[in-house]
Amino acid sequence: MKPAAFEYYAPVSVEEALDLLDQLGYDGKILAGGQSLIPAMNFRMAQPHALVDLNRVKELFYIKSAPDGSLLIGAMTRDVTVEFDKMVAERLPVVTETMPLVGYYQNRTRGTYGGNLAHADPTGQLPTISVALGARAHIRSKTGERWVEMDDFYLGPFTTILEPQEMLVEVAYPALPPRSAASFKEFTRQVGATPMVGVAVLVTLDDKNRFKNAKIAYLGVGEKPYAATECVKVLLGQEATAEAIRAAAETAAQKDVDPGTDIHGTADYRRNLVNVLTRKALTQAVQSAKK
């Protein structure tokens, strides 16, 4: 379990890093916290020609508020920093509550927020939450920059729209509208283990407690974070009652998701989890939104 030989670069600025990525093209691979890449390299499942280590790029470590009220998290911000950040807890409590489920504490002291998102693990909690919250990815390259909705960021397992010369530098979470709340629920066999199914929901209620807006995204039922549509149709315009939530959860399990069977669980069992977790997540989000 030793990695194949690789070149190593340690830039100190985004500009320098982007230059390197531009030169290296498909040979370059960004090293952020290394909690997934390094094991993959040790297994020789990943054999990058060159690593561009961002750990010295100080300008990528931050959490701040944007003028439009959105929350910005720099790509190299450590997961623990996000976990214990007061502004995050205030504005995006769902992120604060979910952080302890991301790997183990030790992983989170090295793991980075942007690294987690860009790794595109189909069972990742943060990608799914980011999709539900309507986050946007700020992507830069030597020749330009672009903003991409997290909905469009993921292509498949461990695959994003990032080009080899591009870097995810920041993710932006828009401020939640009034009477809105988000929630995340997952089922894992063990504390800190890969979740079997997870769901992130964002709901907005109108002044009569009817669902004005809802976004529901899943992990573990497909190849990437999956935003459901059928169950949302069931919810919109309905009063936020237990019955409405129950109907939406049933719809999600039966119509939205198409999970597979593997050594940990059958497709039917996963549908059952989708049902249970969707109900719990919606119930919690509605309660918070009413406050």
Added chain:
Amino acid sequence: MTTEVKTKVIGKSVWRNEDPRLLTGMAQFVDDIELPGMLHAAFYRSDYAHARIKSIDVSAARARPGVVAVYTAEDFGDYWHVGPLQVPPPLAIKGAQFNARPLVPIAKDKVRYSGEPLAVVLAESRYIAEDALADIYADLEPLPAVTDMEKALEPGAPLVHDDLGTNLAADVYQQVGDYEAAKAKADVVIARRFFKDRCAGGAMENRGIVCAWDEKAQKMTVWCGTQAPIPMRNAIAKNLGLSEDQVRLVIPFIGGGFGPKVMTSMPDDVLLPWLSRKLNRPIKWIEDRRENFLATTSERDQIHYAEIALTKDGKILGVKDVFYHNTGAYDPYGMTVPLNTQTHTLGQYDVPNFYTQIKMVFTNKMVVTPVRGAGRNYGVFVMERLMDLAAKELKMDPVEIRMKNLIQPHQLPYKTGIIGQDFVENVLDSGDYPASLKKAVEMIGYEKFVKEEQPRLRAEGKWVGIGVVNFVEGTAVGPYEGARVTVGNNGKVVVLTGCSTQGQAHFTTFAQLVAEQLGVDVKDVHVTTGDTDQFHWGAGTFASRGITVAGSAVYAAATKVRAKALSLASKLLETPEEELELADGVVRVADLPSKFIPLGELAMKANPTRGTIEPGVEPGLEATAYYAPPHGATGYGTNAIILEVDKETFDVKIRRFVFVHDCGTVVNPMVAEAQIHGGVQMGIGTAFFEQLVYDDNGQLLNASFQDYLMPKATDMPMKMELGHLSVPSPLNPLGLKGLGEAGAIPPPAAYAQAIENAIHDVDFEILDMPLNPSRLYELVKAARKK
């Protein structure tokens, strides 16, 4: 009950001598050993489970800078040899059929399991060695694989060993009484098929070896993590055509054994010492976790067709169990594991008629050898399930039917009539089985739970259930262990034995046995458990035998040293021996403590540099002793648990976990409890988390800890409620019995009973293990559809 031996140090939770070094990172493990000029080995392994080898091209690997050599089976020439068979079949069982197909060190002509080595690379670093693996091209012709035990015995099944003409590795039956006659008289007969899958040994430290041939000294030194230092040394000497004293095996600290490290005929054991001599360079090989999952030996899978015959009031008349045991691609460890299943099936129960038959089968899966529990747990699972099914059929309480059939204390020693892994009839030597069950039932509050708590929780809509199961644990088998105890001139004591430690606290418990006899501080007793140049007799650490077999030898040697010390001190102090005592590192007059002689000084006087010593007296305060049990000592216990099943996710949470056990005299209660904790963790793993999942092509689907779920601290009970009984074994002076595997044995049976009891409103049976939430969901779903 308390131990009958009056002791000062034995029975105390003395802190472990080994811990300061372990906890400060100062303990040496195999991978810490670095030698000048050392080469690093890496194995090229087959991706196929069953394939014919057409050719292997290693030329590119050999040409890679930094690669020193690449060997395939062909390159080993005449050295390539089969085996040896590590454990022969017991001749005592009449009519036993056994087909020996021991390991081959490196695949020749054919590959029989996925992960079997095809080539070994030796390079200047492990990095380069792994680079070179990618340069190798093996032209393999895939053959149909066989993984299912029953299908493997059907006509026309692919053959794992073509020359054998069958996949049947062994066919052995043993019986007591006449089951069929008992069945004819029975009121109730219950028959089921049970399946229990295999799990990994999963030690924290993988296998590893460093070997160094010294051309000038004509001597081979090997450092490795074996559980069996002396057999390993002897095997290496035999392989290399050396005398035993030309091979020195040194055992550094070991990060867990759990069974697979008892092997002495693995590819690294056989090939690397030979290569070190051939290339005249030290060689290191440290196994990867992936290699450990794929190619180190593992636990077993078994299918049981079992039945139980009873009277209508719940008295057992007989049990029949015909089971398939999957030995994997080879059977280097003989029949130890299925024999353990046979000897443990009936457990604590008085069953007059018993028929048990092993059908051991070769398949294209990883090789099976003992792993903690080593087949015992499979017999216990089947029997305890039969008891539960019988209780249900007869509308009896599960505890009541068990109590009714227990072997009573006056029946001990109880000859079972079944030959075990030590080739002699299994004898239940000591204990009080009803006391164990009663204690567990009391500790968990069975009556109150069933009558008050459970109805209340059920009314709240909760699935909460209780399980109470019994087990025995055959431990401390022969042949023997030995020890040498020496008092040094500094008054400190050295203990040497060939029974190595993988974390069981030999450095402390053996020291306690010596301190008891010699009146020294436990910290002043230094134990060396694996250096064949210092002590070269013994079999090793397995079958829960360390403290009982090696410990008894240590105690006997210390007793001899004590006698020598008293005899010499009596002369020097001019006091009769009866008036002397050994305490605080001195021999002194009991009534006049100021009249003493330190042990170190006594040691010097026992080994004078001039003058004479008394005829017939051996020099030094030193003695060697051996202990050889006539048969194993049998521990036992009861596991009582309360589980809650989530009605929606089918996840299972432990609410209570009671474990009552009897290992005779306890040398160190803290260590004993830790052994139970560790065993229980493996038991919970095999009930609800761990499983090596193979597909039909013989591919292991979860060869990493991401997908192979090892129970973690958070999966353990919040509180371990342990109950100790201590009925001394009559087989050794201290009354010791082993307990290393106890915890791993009953949890799957307890889980099955408790889960069925929890999900009271669905009529279903748990016949297969391990479970997981998804399987439980599917079981309940299927039962509800009926």
